[in-house]
Amino acid sequence: MSSVRVLVGTRKGAFVLTSDGTRKQWDVSGPHFAGWEVYHVKGSPVNPDRIYASQSSSWFGQVVQRSDDGGKTWEAVGNNFGYDGVPGTHQWYDGTAHPWEFKRVWHLEPSLSDPEMVFAGIEDAALFQSKDGGKTWEERSGLRKHGSGPHWAPGAGGMCLHTIVIDPSNEERMFIAISAAGAFRTDDGGETWKPINKGLRSLHIPDPVAEVGHCVHRLALHPSRPETLFMQKHWDVMRSDDAGDNWREVSGNLPTDFGFCIDVHAHEPETVYVVPIKSDGEHFPMDGKLQVYRSKSGGDGWEAMTKGLPQADCYVNVLRDAMAVDTLDECGVYFGTTGGQVYCSPNGGESWEAIVRDLPAVLSVEVQTLP
Amino acid sequence: MSVRLELPGHLRTLAGIRGEVTLEVEEPVTQRTVLDALEVAYPMLQGTVRDQVTKERRAFLRFFACEEDLSFVGADELLPIAVRSGKEAFLVIGAVAGGRE
Numbered sequence: 001m002s003s004v005r006v007l008v009g010t011r012k013g014a015f016v017l018t019s020d021g022t023r024k025q026w027d028v029s030g031p032h033f034a035g036w037e038v039y040h041v042k043g044s045p046v047n048p049d050r051i052y053a054s055q056s057s058s059w060f061g062q063v064v065q066r067s068d069d070g071g072k073t074w075e076a077v078g079n080n081f082g083y084d085g086v087p088g089t090h091q092w093y094d095g096t097a098h099p100w101e102f103k104r105v106w107h108l109e110p111s112l113s114d115p116e117m118v119f120a121g122i123e124d125a126a127l128f129q130s131k132d133g134g135k136t137w138e139e140r141s142g143l144r145k146h147g148s149g150p151h152w153a154p155g156a157g158g159m160c161l162h163t164i165v166i167d168p169s170n171e172e173r174m175f176i177a178i179s180a181a182g183a184f185r186t187d188d189g190g191e192t193w194k195p196i197n198k199g200l201r202s203l204h205i206p207d208p209v210a211e212v213g214h215c216v217h218r219l220a221l222h223p224s225r226p227e228t229l230f231m232q233k234h235w236d237v238m239r240s241d242d243a244g245d246n247w248r249e250v251s252g253n254l255p256t257d258f259g260f261c262i263d264v265h266a267h268e269p270e271t272v273y274v275v276p277i278k279s280d281g282e283h284f285p286m287d288g289k290l291q292v293y294r295s296k297s298g299g300d301g302w303e304a305m306t307k308g309l310p311q312a313d314c315y316v317n318v319l320r321d322a323m324a325v326d327t328l329d330e331c332g333v334y335f336g337t338t339g340g341q342v343y344c345s346p347n348g349g350e351s352w353e354a355i356v357r358d359l360p361a362v363l364s365v366e367v368q369t370l371p
Numbered sequence: 372m373s374v375r376l377e378l379p380g381h382l383r384t385l386a387g388i389r390g391e392v393t394l395e396v397e398e399p400v401t402q403r404t405v406l407d408a409l410e411v412a413y414p415m416l417q418g419t420v421r422d423q424v425t426k427e428r429r430a431f432l433r434f435f436a437c438e439e440d441l442s443f444v445g446a447d448e449l450l451p452i453a454v455r456s457g458k459e460a461f462l463v464i465g466a467v468a469g470g471r472e
Contacts, residue, residue, distance in 0.1 A: 035381055059431040059465045060381060060419040076385060076415035080423045 005368040009038035012360035016071040023346040040364045044110040054105040077134035084141035091153040100124045109164035121161035125178040140190035148212040155179035167226040180215035196244030217260045218320040222269035232262040250299020261323035266331040270298040275318040284315035294349045308352035321364035336362025375460035386413040400455040403446040435462040
């Protein structure tokens with residue numbers, strides 16, 4: 001019988017949650033790297049026992065960990081993220097020029113075909129690549145140097161490259177997103193990049209339809225339709241059907257279109273999930289009710305999926321990397337909260353149950369479906 | 372020279388160290404040569420005490436020995452004789468700052 005392994009990064013360590021395909025009984029292991037912030041943990045699609053974790057600390061900086069036994073044991077690998085050449089400057093919060101400075105790894109995206117290859121999205125925003133299982137890292141500097149880099153500015157959480165999506169039909173094509181620069185695409189494996197923000201409208205920036213400067217929170221796609229992208233922007237849920245060249249808003253009837261995470265059902269490319277958050281000033285659900293919204297029509301029409309979720313006095317947040325889906329026959333949907341809960345819906349969102357309730361604030365959730 | 376070094380708990384865990392570390396350091400015994408020897412012996416600590424490129428001390432760490440704050444002493448200055456002789460340990464301490472819930 002298939003099983004699932006949920007990889008959870010938190011403010012104070014990593015946790016590995018495992019269950020068989022029923023997703024009813026869970027084993028919890030952790031905290032791994034106790035006391036450290038773990039921004040992201042993700043396994044290789046080629047070799048699921050190969051898992052990468054980003055471990056960081058205000059005191060001790062960045063460590064990258066690698067496991068080759070499914071998260072039982074770990075080995076610290078390379079943590080030297082030196083920018084390519086003279087890094088130059090980007091915009092600071094006050095509009096002045098500020099030097100690029102490495103702070104942490106937000107996201108690790110293993111290659112879809114090579115377990116030794118992994119990409120890292122870092123703060124200050126840049127894309128790095130390792131071809132030796134995380135031992136050494138090299139910047140794919142075509143992104144930062146494509147022209148608009150000096151105009152990028154940090155969002156409230158820092159200037160982070162937080163989303164990396166590889167096109168499963170063509171690994172030379174990748175999409176990334178930066179807060180607060182926007183979304184970008186490469187069609188040549190990371191050599192050259194272009195902004196893909198046409199159609200985004202952000203009222204909080206000087207030019208609401210600028211080519212760069214949008215606070216994109218997360219991108220998602222379904223493997224069977226890599227031309228179709230979904231985006232949770234700072235405000236607005238967006239959709240593109242031409243690989244990001246043009247976007248249209250699909251917020252529809254959402255009670256608020258602010259949010260961080262977005263994901264797509266494993267078997268239904270038009271079924272999309274978001275967690276509406278009240279506003280950028282109040283990072284918690286509307287009216288104290290934790291609600292996942294599901295669209296079965298690729299956006300515009302949304303329904304609240306609340307069975308099993310707290311519907312009173314709930315003021316947690318769900319961060320951008322904290323939602324994932326499994327690929328079991330009945331797709332499981334998972335998300336973690338800043339209150340330390342990790343919820344699982346084994347039935348595509350129809351009902352929810354907490355796997356754990358009292359972890360440190362959850363920063364990321366990824367799921368591996370194992371044979 | 373055998374130099375004793377004490378690390379914060381998180382770094383001991385990361386490196387799999389129990390208690391103090393004793394490092395063989397060639398003269399001159401300075402912050403730089405001690406930390407060079409530490410990083411050779413425990414490569415997973417590269418970048419955690421000082422910057423990988425500039426070799427500057429990380430902002431929220433401090434260096435102490437012999438009841439003195441050596442955090443702002445030059446990296447190439449000799450450490451106190453009691454550290455060089457192994458009588459006292461060189462301490463790397465996490466500052467009471469920098470964390471968040």
